[in-house]
Amino acid sequence: MNAFTVLQSLSDIDPAYIADAEQIPARRFRPRALIAACLALLCLVAAVVSVFTHPAGEPPLITSSALQKDADTDLITVYDGPQYLEACYAAPRDGDVLLEIELTLALQQYEQEDVRYWVRLAIFPKDGCLNFDEAATDAECARLASLGYAVYTHKKNWIGYWGEDKHYTTVCLKMSADELRAFEAVAADRRFGYAFELVHTPTVSDCTRYEIP
């Protein structure tokens, strides 16, 4: 028996199989495809809404380009600048304000937009870095908060090599471009130098909003 005979003999199969194969099937409901489509739509809507219709009083927050999105916050966008931009800076002198390169570029890029920047502030007194001194850092945070800045802190304690207590307070702020540019004139304490940089860690949710005692 050859293939032709086999095909010919197929005529005698159970008519139920033929009737079944003759039915025009309805397009199948595919739950996975539907779920994927819904998720894609939700993501699209969320992206569009977050970019174009951010809530009043809560403009988009620009963070470092090293991060695409901060899932813990309502960050709208990130600075899309050169990656791994690193530089070595001299500590700013008393009363000076240093904006690191990435932040400067981001300020240029978003000049026409209503955004805020998530920045880390390092404070430099004459003899080192203020952030290692918890009490002094808290005092400076209180002063900045009293001036109306949105100040956040992230505290870290550890034991040093000689068994001494170590402390470092990371100070972050949500700042507008105007606040950053005017900081030196408006808020800088002449005893300190200030260095601002875009960061993505710690995130907003990692930090505690500094409340004036």
Next chain:
Amino acid sequence: MTTDELLALYRLRDEDALTHTAALYGDRLHRLAVQILHNEQAAEECVNDTYLKAWNAIPPAHPSHMAAYLSQITRRCAFSMLEKAGAQKRNAAFVAITEEMQECLPDHRLEPPPAEVEFKEWVNAFLATLSVDARRIFLRRYWFADSVHDIAVRYHMTDSKVKTSLHRSRQALLTFLEKEQIAL
């Protein structure tokens, strides 16, 4: 008109049964014959032959699937025509289907063919082993002689998925034949 009403006309030997049969099933039977024969005139002859055979067979025959029953007659008639025409006159599309089927047959062509009843039994048994989707695709290709693309459109899938399903079904058929020690 329902199948039961149509069968009632056949039982009453009312010639309107043929008119209604042509109206209800004529198009699909013609399409099936064309798919196999690729010849309009021969297909028309085949369909008319189907009506005559159905008229002669019912009663006593009482098909539960009228469309399938008539399609079986049309298909037998079309294959009979192909057989008479000889291998040289078969169209390219049908030759392709035959070659595909040849792939999965064990090389025992000198053995005597199985009895018709036995063949019918094992082919039904084989079809029962396939999944519903695979069986439908297999039958659309090797029973209705649909092209791969037409099957893909019918079942909302890609051509490659249809080809894969057909390949797996042919492999399953070969395995089935060898396991059952069926010599073709």
